Amino acid sequence: MSTDTLQPLPMATSIEEMQACCPDILGEAISEDEAIVAARVFKALGDPTRLRLLSMIAASEGQEACVCDLIEPVGLAQPTVSHHLKVLLEAGLVARERRGSWAYYRLRPEAVTAITRALGA
Amino acid sequence: MSTDTLQPLPMATSIEEMQACCPDILGEAISEDEAIVAARVFKALGDPTRLRLLSMIAASEGQEACVCDLIEPVGLAQPTVSHHLKVLLEAGLVARERRGSWAYYRLRPEAVTAITRALGA
């Protein structure tokens, strides 16, 4: 068995599931499963700290920032910041890339367009 | 003192506050207060039941529906449905109108456009 089969699934993000299932939330009545998928994305946005983190990342040059740059401005403990970034990551709103000791989080513009599309924009 | 001063404020919805304060969440770093306001709107969307209710309302003719029409398809107790509709109402995503014994909830398209605008669409 190759090592690829051990961790082949990058764990589809909520955004990706939403793109695949919920083209238009307000266009027609969505199913219960579709609602669960889409709600995960909005729930990730439904916290002030996460919105600030996302906003700060988006406002940074290259639309990316490392954790160390986010802790002080957000005013919370490092584990708390890591926790929120993980929620944003699993939602598919940001991507993570390790460079050296640092972890850089980058905004995923496709995620934003997926949301606006789901809202019928 | 007129009776208007007793209940003059229709209690500004979260959407209205967001329109007034957060033109572009992803354009520049938003403040803590702005994040709190905007997070309330997304939190209202961050529940599967509320998303389904909103979707069903939007898919109804005239983009409105009364509570009695929503209870059975959503499969939850009537107080629970009323609770979720209240959350959507206070978020500014829907409007309520009483006609006879029935309460009709209507989608507020301005709210949807306000969200997509805040996301920089």
Added chain:
DNA sequence: ATCCCGCATCGACTGTTGTCAATATCGACG
């Protein structure tokens, strides 16, 4: 007036979430 029906509110319970301190992991650099 009274009863009924649709909806809102209340009280209680349970599961989830945000937060932090402590600890583990992981990479870089001597």
Added chain:
DNA sequence: CGTCGATATTGACAACAGTCGATGCGGGAT
């Protein structure tokens, strides 16, 4: 290889949110 710095994970705790049964309220109809 051992230490140090940056992140992630764990465990615990308080606060919050979703759900329901019971109850309250208000408008029609009899």
